[in-house]
Amino acid sequence: MTGQAHPVPAWVVHRRSYRDTSLLLELLTRDHGRIGAVARGARGQRSRWRGVLEPFQPVLVNWAGRGELATLTFAEAGGRPLRFPGTRLAGAFYLSELLLRLLRRDDPVPDVFVAYGDALTSLAAADQPEDVPLRLFEKRLLEGLGYGLLLDSTADTGRPVDPGARYRYELEYGPVEADPEAAGLVISGAALLALAREELADEALRGEVQRLMRAAVGLYIGARPLQSRALYASLRRTDLSQEQEP
Amino acid sequence: MAYSPLIEQLIDSLRALPGVGPKSAQRMAFHLLLRDRRGGAALADVLAAAMERVGECRDCHLPTEDEQCPICASDRRDPALLCLVESPADVFALEQATDYQGRYFVLGGRLSPLDGIGPAELGLDRLEERLRAGEVREVILATSPTVEGEATSQYVAELARANGATCSRIAHGVPMGGELETVDSGTLSHAFAGRRGY
Numbered sequence: 001m002t003g004q005a006h007p008v009p010a011w012v013v014h015r016r017s018y019r020d021t022s023l024l025l026e027l028l029t030r031d032h033g034r035i036g037a038v039a040r041g042a043r044g045q046r047s048r049w050r051g052v053l054e055p056f057q058p059v060l061v062n063w064a065g066r067g068e069l070a071t072l073t074f075a076e077a078g079g080r081p082l083r084f085p086g087t088r089l090a091g092a093f094y095l096s097e098l099l100l101r102l103l104r105r106d107d108p109v110p111d112v113f114v115a116y117g118d119a120l121t122s123l124a125a126a127d128q129p130e131d132v133p134l135r136l137f138e139k140r141l142l143e144g145l146g147y148g149l150l151l152d153s154t155a156d157t158g159r160p161v162d163p164g165a166r167y168r169y170e171l172e173y174g175p176v177e178a179d180p181e182a183a184g185l186v187i188s189g190a191a192l193l194a195l196a197r198e199e200l201a202d203e204a205l206r207g208e209v210q211r212l213m214r215a216a217v218g219l220y221i222g223a224r225p226l227q228s229r230a231l232y233a234s235l236r237r238t239d240l241s242q243e244q245e246p
Numbered sequence: 247m248a249y250s251p252l253i254e255q256l257i258d259s260l261r262a263l264p265g266v267g268p269k270s271a272q273r274m275a276f277h278l279l280l281r282d283r284r285g286g287a288a289l290a291d292v293l294a295a296a297m298e299r300v301g302e303c304r305d306c307h308l309p310t311e312d313e314q315c316p317i318c319a320s321d322r323r324d325p326a327l328l329c330l331v332e333s334p335a336d337v338f339a340l341e342q343a344t345d346y347q348g349r350y351f352v353l354g355g356r357l358s359p360l361d362g363i364g365p366a367e368l369g370l371d372r373l374e375e376r377l378r379a380g381e382v383r384e385v386i387l388a389t390s391p392t393v394e395g396e397a398t399s400q401y402v403a404e405l406a407r408a409n410g411a412t413c414s415r416i417a418h419g420v421p422m423g424g425e426l427e428t429v430d431s432g433t434l435s436h437a438f439a440g441r442r443g444y
Contacts, residue, residue: 014360051430055393081432093359227359
């Protein structure tokens, strides 16, 4: 993890105070994965990085050093700043918490970089219901980490998934044809195919997909609950015009 | 070389102060010991008393040695206005800069899901109790312009609305005396989106 010849695009995933005037950053880059970096003096009154190293924003960065923590040597805005109205901000926290919980440092997965950027951009643009980018990011993140879900054919017989049929989803295995009274994680073929094609305009199917993804993500994040989920739920408490919780 | 144990301990203790490293701690210790014994003794007394007696105001959580801080105790302050800030230092900054005549609520932090700080950790239930009591008519959000500050503001705004109070937020924008081309793009985009009739 040494520096680059030229600054590279990155996303600021998280940022916390470090010592008196510095910041500790979690950056996501395409070819170097998640990087922990110290931005020295970034919280000082006269820092040239003021307002640049904000969470969920695109930046151009360069860094130096090996080992656990790099030192940031360059940073500037990498595009138009994104703004997240209302509960969409909680959505951005959710994407980032998921990323930090599942992706280790220095484990480059270019698809995850792209998926994170797509999800943030879509959340900020408010061009579709706010849970759609969350579901797609969950799917692509699991795929990128090698935990991808089997969605278009059954796990036991290998037959293509029928949109009219119902399936029991066995995590880490796949969908198996289910009789009508089957218990457990039952999901329609239509919902599986909608997720496979990344076409989630239908709200009822999104509800099914949410149950599936929550179970699948839950398998890998462990027992500690996601804080952003609680924030999302509490923001929605009095704001029921919004969509599903993540 | 090593100092005697007591001096060593003094130097170590001074390093509890922010921005003080071993060198400055040593300078401070010798300054007090060699040049200003009386000042040092007074500092020791007031430090001990403050550590012992200063708690926080039961209403706004501003540090004070009394049950209520002077702002909450004053009857010239409008109890219908409540300004939400993150830290006690923010209260003093606002008191110096504005002629605000309402009261404050000090959070002592901000919502930060990625660091495990949720509404319960911040004590937002106490704010909810206060809003439910019904005396507050307007909440002024003065959290810092960061995503965590914004999340905190959103959460409190929902609480306020649920309890029948109106909500406003301090403006975010271009600093006085600044030139547009030197303002960072995040601030400028906020300022542009939040422009007002003129």
